[in-house]
Amino acid sequence: MFGQELLNGVVVGAVYALFSLGLTLVFGIHRILNLAHGAVFMWGALIGYFAVTGAGLALLPAFILAILGGALVSVALDLLVFRPLRRRQGDEFGTIIVSIGANLVLMHLAQQATNAQTLRFPFGIFPIHFYHLLGLRVSLQQIVIVAAVALLVIALVLYLFRTNLGTDARAVAIDERTSMLLGINPHAVYFGTFAIAGALAGAAGVILGIAFNSVSYLMGEPIMLQAFVVIVLGGLGSVPGALLAGVMLGVIQTLTTVYISSELSDAVVFGLLFVVLLARPRGFFAGLHTEHRVA
Amino acid sequence: MGNLVATYRPLFDLICIYAVFAFSQYVALRAGLFSLATAGFASIGGYAGAYLLKETALGPVLSGVGAILCGVAAGLFLSLPLARLRGAFQAIATIGFVQIMVSLSLFAAPITGGALGLNAIPKVASSGLLVAIVAVLMLLLAVINRGGIGRAFDAIRQDYTVAASLGISTNKYSRYAFALSGAIGALGGCLLAFDTYSIQPDLFGFPLLVFAIAAVILGGRSSVAGPLVGTVFLMVLPELARPLADERLLLQGALLIVVIIYWPRGIVDGLVRRWHDRDAAQDPQARRDRHGLPAA
Numbered sequence: 403m404f405g406q407e408l409l410n411g412v413v414v415g416a417v418y419a420l421f422s423l424g425l426t427l428v429f430g431i432h433r434i435l436n437l438a439h440g441a442v443f444m445w446g447a448l449i450g451y452f453a454v455t456g457a458g459l460a461l462l463p464a465f466i467l468a469i470l471g472g473a474l475v476s477v478a479l480d481l482l483v484f485r486p487l488r489r490r491q492g493d494e495f496g497t498i499i500v501s502i503g504a505n506l507v508l509m510h511l512a513q514q515a516t517n518a519q520t521l522r523f524p525f526g527i528f529p530i531h532f533y534h535l536l537g538l539r540v541s542l543q544q545i546v547i548v549a550a551v552a553l554l555v556i557a558l559v560l561y562l563f564r565t566n567l568g569t570d571a572r573a574v575a576i577d578e579r580t581s582m583l584l585g586i587n588p589h590a591v592y593f594g595t596f597a598i599a600g601a602l603a604g605a606a607g608v609i610l611g612i613a614f615n616s617v618s619y620l621m622g623e624p625i626m627l628q629a630f631v632v633i634v635l636g637g638l639g640s641v642p643g644a645l646l647a648g649v650m651l652g653v654i655q656t657l658t659t660v661y662i663s664s665e666l667s668d669a670v671v672f673g674l675l676f677v678v679l680l681a682r683p684r685g686f687f688a689g690l691h692t693e694h695r696v697a
Numbered sequence: 698m699g700n701l702v703a704t705y706r707p708l709f710d711l712i713c714i715y716a717v718f719a720f721s722q723y724v725a726l727r728a729g730l731f732s733l734a735t736a737g738f739a740s741i742g743g744y745a746g747a748y749l750l751k752e753t754a755l756g757p758v759l760s761g762v763g764a765i766l767c768g769v770a771a772g773l774f775l776s777l778p779l780a781r782l783r784g785a786f787q788a789i790a791t792i793g794f795v796q797i798m799v800s801l802s803l804f805a806a807p808i809t810g811g812a813l814g815l816n817a818i819p820k821v822a823s824s825g826l827l828v829a830i831v832a833v834l835m836l837l838l839a840v841i842n843r844g845g846i847g848r849a850f851d852a853i854r855q856d857y858t859v860a861a862s863l864g865i866s867t868n869k870y871s872r873y874a875f876a877l878s879g880a881i882g883a884l885g886g887c888l889l890a891f892d893t894y895s896i897q898p899d900l901f902g903f904p905l906l907v908f909a910i911a912a913v914i915l916g917g918r919s920s921v922a923g924p925l926v927g928t929v930f931l932m933v934l935p936e937l938a939r940p941l942a943d944e945r946l947l948l949q950g951a952l953l954i955v956v957i958i959y960w961p962r963g964i965v966d967g968l969v970r971r972w973h974d975r976d977a978a979q980d981p982q983a984r985r986d987r988h989g990l991p992a993a
Contacts, residue, residue, distance in 0.1 A: 435785040437792075486958045494784050495731060496957045499914060503957070506907060506950025623903070627796050630789045638785060665804045672797040679778035679790055 415652020472604020768883020
């Protein structure tokens with residue numbers, strides 16, 4: 403029983419990690435706390451839903467479309483909101499405020515598009531199939547979720563450490579002015595970071611939308627709260643930290659819901675955030691930083 | 698005429714109460730904090746005030762004082778980890794705080810009434826009282842701004858490191874700001890409970906957080922009149938243009954983006970700045986005459 407709950411927690415945590423990676427990446431490279439990341443996630447789920455129900459696509463093309471859609475929304479956010487602010491020398495405070503504004507606008511548009519309804523994917527969109535491994539019931543869905551998250555994380559690491567654009571991004575994370583002097587195009591780096599963060603959020607949106615079979619314009623808010631805890635626990639800006647902390651939070655939350663109370667799981671999660679801020683504001687995986695951390 | 702007053706009195710009362718929320722947010726920003734905790738403080742003050750008024754024999758004044766003390770306690774509690782952290786951490790933790798207060802008020806049904814909230818709260822706040830409270834609050838904030846605390850807030854807001862190197866205890870003043878913001882936010886929540894007969898958890902959620910920050914950004918973050926002007930603007934505009942009332946959050950979101958990018962000082966501070974610039978552009982003698990100074 404305990405092992406089963408642990409497994410469920412790891413699967414949910416993997417999705418939290420996927421979502422939080424984008425948030426921590428944008429903060430680590432550009433020092434932007436993008437509070438509209440939850441809205442990008444929600445739009446990913448919506449695009450996936452409309453691709454399946456409206457356009458009649460199969461799940462895999464819909465998933466890819468949602469990833470592209472998430473990237474598009476995220477890049478649009480940078481071009482229309484953050485870039486004009488940068489051009490006018492906005493500070494950290496300004497970026498947080500405009501991202502709150504952008505979050506409201508994106509949520510409002512989604513509310514219009516869905517008539518404020520909670521949408522459900524058609525029944526049987528994902529084959530229901532169970533395996534028995536080491537005494538645990540593992541569903542095909544859980545295996546696919548973990549595999550998809552692992553693939554996307556490997557792609558992210560390859561991008562950051564094996565491509566020129568990734569090297570540029572890491573240089574900008576260390577010092578944006580110096581890297582510009584060295585001939586790095588900052589617009590390309592912003593484009594790349596926001597596109598990847600949006601793609602990860604879009605993927606997470608479809609996965610959670612199918613896993614819980616519920617898509618609504620409000621779905622971005624609770625996951626933002628989880629992601630706050632994940633990125634603080636893992637160290638703001640740390641990629642391996644977000645990954646580990648995401649899985650850890652999923653496990654903690656699942657175990658709290660099962661063994662203590664489901665209503666109190668939010669309070670437990672926030673209590674954790676408070677304790678981490680009090681005891682170790684740089685996060686518990688800050689020891690991993692310097693060379694591994696993007697910032 | 699009497700009809701007109703009766704029609705618009707509820708709106709007028711709400712403007713006063715929401716201005717108090719805007720002042721709570723204003724104090725935090727003034728002190729250089731990225732705190733968005735006003736809605737959470739309001740929730741604590743609202744429930745504490747309503748509970749004390751309904752369930753105890755303390756009476757309205759002492760209930761209000763009790764609510765404010767709860768707000769101060771919440772502010773100090775938040776300042777434990779947050780006074781020594783900056784920027785993004787404060788924003789993250791305070792947004793989390795607001796969401797947790799919403800889920801706690803849903804969970805603690807025996808005290809808060811759960812999703813239905815607390816109802817049949819005696820109406821003990823009158824329009825006159827609300828106006829008086831807003832006036833006293835503005836006076837108090839103006840006095841604080843001019844005194845040593847206000848100057849320390851200014852220094853910390855403009856440059857944290859320089860303020861610390863000048864011997865200003867940034868932790869101490871951040872704690873003061875959290876406590877003051879908590880007190881004012883709780884006062885606003887308490888007034889809302891005392892004026893509108895009932896409170897529910899969703900009154901104190903993300904929309905209130907957005908309203909408070911939007912009012913201060915729009916009105917201006919520096920002068921005391923800023924939050925009031927921002928509140929009046931945000932409350933009256935949807936009444937004038939009815940279709941806007943349904944799009945309130947869209948309007949506030951778009952305003953936040955546009956104002957921060959293109960008019961970061963806000964209405965009042967922008968006008969004050971323009972007046973100063975015009976003043977400075979005049980020739981020195983004319984300016985001296987206008988201010989009643991002797992010729993150079």
